[in-house]
Amino acid sequence: MSALSTWTKSELEALQAQLTKELGLQKGNRLALDLTRGKPAADQLDLSAGLDDAIAGDYFAADGTDARNYGTLAGLPEARALGAELMDVSADDVICWGNSSLTLMHTSVDLALHGGLWEDGRRWSRAHPPKMLTPVPGYDRHFTICEAADIEMVNVAMTEHGPDMQQATRLAAEDPDIKGIWCVPKFSNPTGCIYSPECVALMADLPNKAAADDFVVMWDNAYAVHDFQFPKTPLSPILSAAREAGTENHVILFASTSKITYASGGLGFLASGANVVARVTRRLGQLSIGPDKVNQLRHARFLSGRLEEHMAAHAELIKPKFQAVEETLASQLGELDIASWSTPKGGYFVSLDIRPGLASRVGELAASAGLNITRPGATFPYGNDPEDRNLRIAPTFAALSDVKAAMQLLTLCVKLATVEQQLGGQA
Amino acid sequence: MSALSTWTKSELEALQAQLTKELGLQKGNRLALDLTRGKPAADQLDLSAGLDDAIAGDYFAADGTDARNYGTLAGLPEARALGAELMDVSADDVICWGNSSLTLMHTSVDLALHGGLWEDGRRWSRAHPPKMLTPVPGYDRHFTICEAADIEMVNVAMTEHGPDMQQATRLAAEDPDIKGIWCVPKFSNPTGCIYSPECVALMADLPNKAAADDFVVMWDNAYAVHDFQFPKTPLSPILSAAREAGTENHVILFASTSKITYASGGLGFLASGANVVARVTRRLGQLSIGPDKVNQLRHARFLSGRLEEHMAAHAELIKPKFQAVEETLASQLGELDIASWSTPKGGYFVSLDIRPGLASRVGELAASAGLNITRPGATFPYGNDPEDRNLRIAPTFAALSDVKAAMQLLTLCVKLATVEQQLGGQA
Numbered sequence: 001m002s003a004l005s006t007w008t009k010s011e012l013e014a015l016q017a018q019l020t021k022e023l024g025l026q027k028g029n030r031l032a033l034d035l036t037r038g039k040p041a042a043d044q045l046d047l048s049a050g051l052d053d054a055i056a057g058d059y060f061a062a063d064g065t066d067a068r069n070y071g072t073l074a075g076l077p078e079a080r081a082l083g084a085e086l087m088d089v090s091a092d093d094v095i096c097w098g099n100s101s102l103t104l105m106h107t108s109v110d111l112a113l114h115g116g117l118w119e120d121g122r123r124w125s126r127a128h129p130p131k132m133l134t135p136v137p138g139y140d141r142h143f144t145i146c147e148a149a150d151i152e153m154v155n156v157a158m159t160e161h162g163p164d165m166q167q168a169t170r171l172a173a174e175d176p177d178i179k180g181i182w183c184v185p186k187f188s189n190p191t192g193c194i195y196s197p198e199c200v201a202l203m204a205d206l207p208n209k210a211a212a213d214d215f216v217v218m219w220d221n222a223y224a225v226h227d228f229q230f231p232k233t234p235l236s237p238i239l240s241a242a243r244e245a246g247t248e249n250h251v252i253l254f255a256s257t258s259k260i261t262y263a264s265g266g267l268g269f270l271a272s273g274a275n276v277v278a279r280v281t282r283r284l285g286q287l288s289i290g291p292d293k294v295n296q297l298r299h300a301r302f303l304s305g306r307l308e309e310h311m312a313a314h315a316e317l318i319k320p321k322f323q324a325v326e327e328t329l330a331s332q333l334g335e336l337d338i339a340s341w342s343t344p345k346g347g348y349f350v351s352l353d354i355r356p357g358l359a360s361r362v363g364e365l366a367a368s369a370g371l372n373i374t375r376p377g378a379t380f381p382y383g384n385d386p387e388d389r390n391l392r393i394a395p396t397f398a399a400l401s402d403v404k405a406a407m408q409l410l411t412l413c414v415k416l417a418t419v420e421q422q423l424g425g426q427a
Numbered sequence: 428m429s430a431l432s433t434w435t436k437s438e439l440e441a442l443q444a445q446l447t448k449e450l451g452l453q454k455g456n457r458l459a460l461d462l463t464r465g466k467p468a469a470d471q472l473d474l475s476a477g478l479d480d481a482i483a484g485d486y487f488a489a490d491g492t493d494a495r496n497y498g499t500l501a502g503l504p505e506a507r508a509l510g511a512e513l514m515d516v517s518a519d520d521v522i523c524w525g526n527s528s529l530t531l532m533h534t535s536v537d538l539a540l541h542g543g544l545w546e547d548g549r550r551w552s553r554a555h556p557p558k559m560l561t562p563v564p565g566y567d568r569h570f571t572i573c574e575a576a577d578i579e580m581v582n583v584a585m586t587e588h589g590p591d592m593q594q595a596t597r598l599a600a601e602d603p604d605i606k607g608i609w610c611v612p613k614f615s616n617p618t619g620c621i622y623s624p625e626c627v628a629l630m631a632d633l634p635n636k637a638a639a640d641d642f643v644v645m646w647d648n649a650y651a652v653h654d655f656q657f658p659k660t661p662l663s664p665i666l667s668a669a670r671e672a673g674t675e676n677h678v679i680l681f682a683s684t685s686k687i688t689y690a691s692g693g694l695g696f697l698a699s700g701a702n703v704v705a706r707v708t709r710r711l712g713q714l715s716i717g718p719d720k721v722n723q724l725r726h727a728r729f730l731s732g733r734l735e736e737h738m739a740a741h742a743e744l745i746k747p748k749f750q751a752v753e754e755t756l757a758s759q760l761g762e763l764d765i766a767s768w769s770t771p772k773g774g775y776f777v778s779l780d781i782r783p784g785l786a787s788r789v790g791e792l793a794a795s796a797g798l799n800i801t802r803p804g805a806t807f808p809y810g811n812d813p814e815d816r817n818l819r820i821a822p823t824f825a826a827l828s829d830v831k832a833a834m835q836l837l838t839l840c841v842k843l844a845t846v847e848q849q850l851g852g853q854a
Contacts (some may be wrong), residue, residue, distance in 0.1 A: 037497075037652065067689075070685075148542065148710075181575045262494075264496070264719055288526070288530050288691070295719065
């Protein structure tokens, strides 16, 4: 096989006929395959069965707090210590509240907009409209927070080492209405890249470079310990870099146990400088009389001293699925030279770039044969991939055999859409 | 003993001397008594020890949902059914999300203000400022939500049968900036009254009478099943009344298991008309990828079919504390005719009204002898009791012997402050 771009019209037509026939056969199989969901599979969830034994009648935290009663807004000390381990910060920097880091992100953005994040008069809502930088492709739920809050999104290119910091810095320095940037610094959703030490240092300094005096780096470290290749790849600690740069109250870190224990049944964490931690804690005190500390105690006891071992067990289950994705992409698309894709060392996603203009078509073809893929465009603000070329593959939830079947079908659709396009161009 | 108002100056001076001496003795005891907290006591929390056994390796809801994974924003069917039992509505009317009804109240108010509660253009934030009716004395955390959101509070008098509906209706009908009313309809915080059927019917119709077309009744049924006198006192179901009045999307009900199982370690519930339920669910989908369904399953299994029995066990523990409060108030203050108080049949509070101008002084005297009472004024918006006379007594958290000691001390302080005032007036 050679690069598809070199094929003659009749060769392409023969391939199109063959692929169309294969797709027809697949349709006959009435498949129901799904690569949309960044969810742990049941065997991963089973790894946390010990959680349910962690209380064993003892509801008292190490400091004597009765976890069953109200209070302790910032979370139990042992839960904050767990968050500190995930985020590479001190327990004092951490709030543990709720089951969802997304909720804490929303709370932070809401404070920045309306209530004030620093106990002073600064409010994003005074900009018309406030804007945030969105490295693309990125995480659709960050975009949703912005859309729901009428924050305009300004795209920044992603590189293999994180966002293009030259572009991000220029944009932030030029426009005082640009109030922040969204980051998934380790195993970025969806490209899987890890921000380089240089990128982290520049990011910690970005609030100093921004024209806005209320600029915030939203550091969503959702996959902090989710390596499946070892030795683990480290991420530079941004909070200590921010302290050196004097920006620690303009960097907010997030993490959760959603893909460590139970998705939605775990703990959400936030970390930042002392002022922001105090302000967010005060806000959480308006929203609730405290977090679910029983679940905090359960998690702290279950994971204490064995987080690494626990995540290694996840890696064992996840890695073969990512290998299957990579192998199918390489064997089916590699020599044709019609796509490029990420080969992450951890996290939950593979990012697949195909030829411009084809992602929606591939989505249609796949759906017609019973394969759901993440809606093309979802990795861009407003659901708008300007080149219509990026696809996000989420292989963790499906069984390995289904991942293999799904990838065969997906690559078939990519080939067919590409041949169609090339023939159209030649016609 | 006779009414204090009939006492002569020398009698009063003798009593003052005696009370001052008693208070001095109490100070010597270095007490640390606390009647501030509407929290369950440890023996009440122990009643829910069975929660921790409710999962027993089976994480699947009745409909087959794996409680350990993402999704199911409105909550598991069995958890919604539990909420329906608490709120006297159908499971379809219910959202079960998070550990705190307060968070759901905040989310509702935030939507009404900014995002829209009915998928149309109505926004409370267009009023300058928006206002809400606050029956007083009332619950300080409702006031905090308003203060944090810059909603002005307009007081309405409480009667023994609920808010003064004539006053509430007149205010709402006159001022289009009045956007809602806060209610604790059963065992109201702090007066303990239960809204009468007439009051509930008028409340369900209030959105029709209001000048604002976006008026909302916030129905915080925190003590729905928290009777300690039997037979239980029923509360008229407002949602069905609202459906008859065509206002079901202008009435939002809240409940939680905070004082049923674990305070903060339980479930929060919201119920309303279908439009509001759909809108709030969509909002919760922007804030999270779903609630903690493992805890939902735990609660639904633990409480299913035995809620009544479980609450009766709470009543056994709570009732003697309320009796001690009532007995001490009657024996120490009754014949002097210097105070009036509520005698609730459930809930968590007793409301004590003393002579105008004395609540702060009683708070000072009590604190000087080691007794913390809820900050005088806390039961009014902005912490401002215009008559400085209402005190909230929360007897559940302390041990029975401490409740008795605390009530002796509190009534001593009430007597002393009243004598001081009466002597000042006579001087």
